[in-house]
Amino acid sequence: MRESAPLLVVEDLKTHFFTRRGVTKAVDGVSFTLHAGETLALVGESGSGKSVTCLSLVRLVPEPAGRIVGGRVLLEGEDLLQKSSAEMRRVRGKKIAMVLQDPLTSLNPALTIGTQVSEVVRLHQGLRGTPLRERVLEALRRLRIPAADTRLRNYSHQFSGGMRQRVSSAIALSCAPRLLIADEPTTALDVTIQAQYLELLKEVQASAGVAVILVTHDFGIVAAIADRVAVMYAGRIVEMGSTLQVFDNPSHPYTRALLRCLPDVGLKREQLVEIGGQPPDLARLPQGCPFAPRCPERQPICDETYPPTVPVASGHVASCWAVPGAKARA
Amino acid sequence: MRARRREIPWFPGVVLATLVFTAVFAAYLAPHSPTEGDITQKLIPPIWMEQGDSDHPLGTDRFGRDVLSRIIYGSRISLIVSLIAIGVAGTVGTLLGLIAGYRGGVTDAVLMRLTDVGLSLPTILIAVVLVAVSEPSFRNVILVIALLLWPRFARQVRGETLAIKEQDFVALAVVAGRSSAWIISRHIFPNVVPTLLVISTLQVGYVILLEGTLSFLGVGVPPPSPAWGLMIADGRGFLATAWWISFLPGLAMVLTVLAVNLMGDWLRDHLDPKLRQLGRAAVLEAPAAASVGPTVDEAPVRGAPAGGGGG
Amino acid sequence: MKLEAVGLRKYFPVASGFSLRGARGWVKAVDGVSVEVAEGETLGIVGESGSGKTTLAKLFLLLERPTAGSLLFDGKAVADFGRDDFVRYRRAVQAVFQDPYSSLNPRMRVGQIVAEPLPRDSGMSRPMVAQRVAEVLHLVGLPRESPALYPHEFSGGQRQRIAIARALVTYPKFIILDEPVSALDVSIRAQILNLLKHLQEKLGLAYVIISHDLAAARYLATRLAVMYAGKLVETGECDAVYAEPLHPYTEALLSAALPLHPSARRQRIVLAGEVPNPVSPPSGCRFHPRCPRVLPQCSSQEPEWCEVRPGRFTACHLY
Numbered sequence: 001m002r003e004s005a006p007l008l009v010v011e012d013l014k015t016h017f018f019t020r021r022g023v024t025k026a027v028d029g030v031s032f033t034l035h036a037g038e039t040l041a042l043v044g045e046s047g048s049g050k051s052v053t054c055l056s057l058v059r060l061v062p063e064p065a066g067r068i069v070g071g072r073v074l075l076e077g078e079d080l081l082q083k084s085s086a087e088m089r090r091v092r093g094k095k096i097a098m099v100l101q102d103p104l105t106s107l108n109p110a111l112t113i114g115t116q117v118s119e120v121v122r123l124h125q126g127l128r129g130t131p132l133r134e135r136v137l138e139a140l141r142r143l144r145i146p147a148a149d150t151r152l153r154n155y156s157h158q159f160s161g162g163m164r165q166r167v168s169s170a171i172a173l174s175c176a177p178r179l180l181i182a183d184e185p186t187t188a189l190d191v192t193i194q195a196q197y198l199e200l201l202k203e204v205q206a207s208a209g210v211a212v213i214l215v216t217h218d219f220g221i222v223a224a225i226a227d228r229v230a231v232m233y234a235g236r237i238v239e240m241g242s243t244l245q246v247f248d249n250p251s252h253p254y255t256r257a258l259l260r261c262l263p264d265v266g267l268k269r270e271q272l273v274e275i276g277g278q279p280p281d282l283a284r285l286p287q288g289c290p291f292a293p294r295c296p297e298r299q300p301i302c303d304e305t306y307p308p309t310v311p312v313a314s315g316h317v318a319s320c321w322a323v324p325g326a327k328a329r330a
Numbered sequence: 331m332r333a334r335r336r337e338i339p340w341f342p343g344v345v346l347a348t349l350v351f352t353a354v355f356a357a358y359l360a361p362h363s364p365t366e367g368d369i370t371q372k373l374i375p376p377i378w379m380e381q382g383d384s385d386h387p388l389g390t391d392r393f394g395r396d397v398l399s400r401i402i403y404g405s406r407i408s409l410i411v412s413l414i415a416i417g418v419a420g421t422v423g424t425l426l427g428l429i430a431g432y433r434g435g436v437t438d439a440v441l442m443r444l445t446d447v448g449l450s451l452p453t454i455l456i457a458v459v460l461v462a463v464s465e466p467s468f469r470n471v472i473l474v475i476a477l478l479l480w481p482r483f484a485r486q487v488r489g490e491t492l493a494i495k496e497q498d499f500v501a502l503a504v505v506a507g508r509s510s511a512w513i514i515s516r517h518i519f520p521n522v523v524p525t526l527l528v529i530s531t532l533q534v535g536y537v538i539l540l541e542g543t544l545s546f547l548g549v550g551v552p553p554p555s556p557a558w559g560l561m562i563a564d565g566r567g568f569l570a571t572a573w574w575i576s577f578l579p580g581l582a583m584v585l586t587v588l589a590v591n592l593m594g595d596w597l598r599d600h601l602d603p604k605l606r607q608l609g610r611a612a613v614l615e616a617p618a619a620a621s622v623g624p625t626v627d628e629a630p631v632r633g634a635p636a637g638g639g640g641g
Numbered sequence: 642m643k644l645e646a647v648g649l650r651k652y653f654p655v656a657s658g659f660s661l662r663g664a665r666g667w668v669k670a671v672d673g674v675s676v677e678v679a680e681g682e683t684l685g686i687v688g689e690s691g692s693g694k695t696t697l698a699k700l701f702l703l704l705e706r707p708t709a710g711s712l713l714f715d716g717k718a719v720a721d722f723g724r725d726d727f728v729r730y731r732r733a734v735q736a737v738f739q740d741p742y743s744s745l746n747p748r749m750r751v752g753q754i755v756a757e758p759l760p761r762d763s764g765m766s767r768p769m770v771a772q773r774v775a776e777v778l779h780l781v782g783l784p785r786e787s788p789a790l791y792p793h794e795f796s797g798g799q800r801q802r803i804a805i806a807r808a809l810v811t812y813p814k815f816i817i818l819d820e821p822v823s824a825l826d827v828s829i830r831a832q833i834l835n836l837l838k839h840l841q842e843k844l845g846l847a848y849v850i851i852s853h854d855l856a857a858a859r860y861l862a863t864r865l866a867v868m869y870a871g872k873l874v875e876t877g878e879c880d881a882v883y884a885e886p887l888h889p890y891t892e893a894l895l896s897a898a899l900p901l902h903p904s905a906r907r908q909r910i911v912l913a914g915e916v917p918n919p920v921s922p923p924s925g926c927r928f929h930p931r932c933p934r935v936l937p938q939c940s941s942q943e944p945e946w947c948e949v950r951p952g953r954f955t956a957c958h959l960y
Binding site: 045046160161162163190191192193194195196199217218219220221222223224226243244247257258259261262263264265271272273274275276278279294 | 689690796798799826827828829830831832834835838853855856857859860883893894895896897898899900901902903904905909911912913915916
Binding site: 497498499501502503504505506507508516517520521 | 738740758
């Protein structure tokens, strides 16, 4: 699978927000690749730039404050940043679909579920009449929405939170997109409902061969379903690798700290290891590594220059001066 | 990119500053008495017209009173009426709105029905009747306007109170053992103030128009006071020959109301607590919601009532 | 000192359209819950949305009046409280809520916020109040100049520290923690959890931590109570419940919690169905429509609350 051309290549993506307080570098040089059928988790805290990265991929950064100021986003070899807005509209929904955190706001309360699903299918696939209806039912059934044919006439408020998220996902997946962006899809759901949804997502993904970018702050979700992880801090990817590589050999001090500071259901811990300090202010980032003020392994060079991205193992990279070989590359 | 400007917009700023300045220093600014006229000097046109007189820059009316002086003194009337009427109506409306919103239940139901009744009264008609049965006087005009105005405050403040009541800091104040009076005065009222400021400003325009209308109809400020509405009424018969008698005070009224409404809009955009509380988090954490529209922080809420025309 | 709920119930009326009188039904948010918290211990109450855990917190904080059942403080029923008892209760039982933005009035200075629970008739002079405020702010690790600042000058984690300082100012015995870290960033959660634990050891506080986050509850709790659809399904020593859950719901809930390592991906018990509608909960055991180990009598007969093992209570027909 890895030998084939990647589905998505993101190179040095930069999205900045121009506000009264100055320029906020929400995304500041993010690069990654994604293959068909793969799940990449973007992990980070609020303000790390994970959501803005996703919005940039589909060119939905809130304008005029936010602007993509540099980089390339190649989907199947075509640069999305060069496309006209009309072309982009065809890409969204058909090739790239999105599922957002709050399914209540992503569904229109005034239209029935059936209307909303058929709208998308009709728009992108030009189906009408019976084939359209069949297609819509298939989309809903694939996400195991019980009694799909009667529920087509229902409105979003008649569904529970978990069911709503399934409906949004059904809409997202109805046109067989190549890439699904799921932004904190289970944050609003209960624990048992979250488990249901993640199982379903994994299953549908495997059968449809769609690539998934999963945005989350929860390492539990990453451990459960991601193939690869990119850890973000202050608008940059600080570490990226396969899920096992990152969990077994976290190479950036931030990743290490995040993994250590979480309480685990499986263990009773006496004292959690804390990360001191506060998340950085993106409008006033320090000159060097933005994690340096909170870093237990801080060196003088950290305050001066942002560290290079260094391979730790095959397919596993980290951006930190403490990683062996970092200084040789600089 | 659109920067959010902090500074006060120039047009309403200049107009309102002028208004306040002339109202306060009317006695020093007005070249003539606003009520005494020289009948021999009647119907002189403004200075830029033929037969204009530099002694009366904006001309004189049919009793020979100086129009400029009357407009200057008129600003004082408009300002005083607005301030007092809004002060009274705002105080009453806010108090009732706070109580209705915080108490809820029967209190709320009763007060709000009362407000609904107040809001559905035919404004001008009631004013005409009320002032007609009592003597037209300065005080009565203010009272009538206040009577018509308080429900607007009550309703808005109640809505705001309901929203603030749901905030956790109110529940925590109860847990802290504080009384309802404390909670209303320390937690709810201060958070209503920005809204109050906005609605008060927006009402100024309405009050000036209403006072103008009442004076025009002869049930407002009694003559010979130089109220703008009265001046417009005075010039009615001379529109073809001496248009300036009605037009110039009308222009003053339009400019003032427009300025006040623009200022209200600006205040609303800059003080709205819902916009401000989101603060720093909104810029970066809202993008999920932003895919359907602009970010909350950057989009000012539009849709203020449009300022009316002349009296 | 002990805080005790005995058969506590809270029903909310479901309004029927336009009519003011006559409810169409009742939301049985809390339906017969008996738990107790003793000084110095931590009771974890876990459950999903709709389980009634937040309503239970509000009952403990006297923000809601129970429909039936009673709340005992030091052996005395809250219903029989006089004015002095209320003052004493308010001082002894404090709260920290989930959202550190909503819990601090944006128009008050931190000093005023933290001092709020101090009763005005306590005879404390201004300098004494300021002194106490400085003390608790120091306890939670905030800088000395904090009292003069406004909440918006602090980050989310610091705001939660302010909220904790306010809860500490009256020397309380009990603090009700309603999802205290759920709204915080991952890197801040550990700071706050450690702080809460440290304060408990230092001040001998008792906590009631209400959470859907099983990991956070486990970190603090000594005893655990699991709620489902307004009822308790299981209580017991925290470690024992995590090691060997008795009720099938507890088992599913624990199994649904995601482990922190990919190699621990395991067969999960994925529950079918949804949390029941609290207006018309299922008959018999409320969990029976989703239960993987359902028995014939579960749909008709409500299971009894009994001590299955020493210190382990559950309501399930399996035992």
